[in-house]
Amino acid sequence: MALQKKHAKGRLDKWYKLAKEKGYRARAAFKLIQLNRKYGFLERSKVLLDLCAAPGSWCQVAAETMPTNSLIVGVDLAPIKPIAKVITFQSDITTEKCRATIRQHLKTWKADTVLHDGAPNVGTAWVQDSFNQAELALQSMKLATEFLIEGGTFVTKVFRSKEYNKLLWVFNQLFTKVEATKPPSSRNVSAEIFVVARGFKAPKHLDPRFLDPKFVFAETVEAAPNNExxxxxxxxxxxxxxxxxxxxxxxxxxxxxxxxxxxxxxxxxxxxxxxxxxxxxxxxxxxxxxxxxxxxxxxxxxxxxxxxxxxxxxxFGMPTKNTKMPEVSEEVAEVESMDDELKIQEELQALKDKDSAKRKRERRRENEMKQKDIVRMQLHMVAPMVSLLFSVVFGPHILTPNFRILVWNKLDL
Known part of the structure; x- marks a missing residue:
């Protein structure tokens, strides 16, 4: 019996095959492509910082999409193979050494866009995994506040969990517009969603507790349960x-x-x-x-x-909608439907509009022919008695514009 190849949660899908065909290092490249297609932030960026960039598929997409001579810096705890037009180095984004290396590469520049697609090592403890992901997203946000330009864009991956709403609250304080979306290339069974925060406010002074996981994710007592x-x-x-x-x-x-x-x-x-x-x-x-x-x-x-x-x-024969309360029977006057009457009125109005348009076209043609006659008479191309003869013989109303053109062609005037 042939052995079937096993793969985790359908990762070897069409996006995986497309990534291999296009030369991308991971299927995650299409997530950034679809996010940029919706929000269009890469084309407007000259400096980009990619956090947790390994294996480098997002850096590949950025290098293809961003303008020429753009500065792209990628950093990850794991090594990244060299990419054309991209500066990569290996470091931990939570350390001061990583910040110093980024400053060395950016010099006096500020990043127009900061990307973060990192995730912790996921295990069986969902609660711990979701918290680690939220903490990692908050750390990337902390790094972005230092290097992001005013009005810049921050894109990060988060998991749906109880920390998600607290993260959104932090993003809304620092950005003018925050939206959460799930690109089509993201697996349906995955709990990941992407937050696109635009319009960085660049505050001059920021309380350190504002980006501290101990304060941001502190437990709060809810007033009332909200099932929805x-x-x-x-x-x-x-x-x-x-x-x-x-x-x-x-x-x-x-x-x-x-x-x-x-x-x-x-x-x-x-x-x-x-x-x-x-x-x-x-x-x-x-x-x-x-x-x-x-x-x-x-x-x-x-x-x-x-x-x-x-x-x-x-x-199963169960009610699918809420049953209405029985109404008290009372004598009600029957009113005929207005659909037929409205339909007749609409048809009459359509006929009137059609007739009016036809009359306008005829008047326009007559005016055009009159203007042509005046021009011909001014250029001495037609004797004045010819038009008078046509009017006397055929009558002013019988002589339509089409018939007048035919007569002119026959007489070769």
Missing amino acids: AKVFNPEVKKQELPASEFIETTDPIAVLSTYNKLSFEQARNGDVALAALNRMPETTEEIRTCCADLRVLGRKDFKMLLKWRLKAREA
């Missing part, structure tokens, strides 16, 4: 719920925000509804994958689960 917000802010503890209960519940948003997994597993004498739900054709493999881990889903995936729930409720 918790859909994109996963809980710390893993909680599992049978998929049949998700179908039966009247508050699906609360389920999606509270639980981490919708299970299709059942005992030998288990739930009949769960068994029927498991055999439904609407329960596709994509639905099962989404139910396996609700923490990494995006808005599109949650909408797909809600639509699947409505189809299942309809198949």
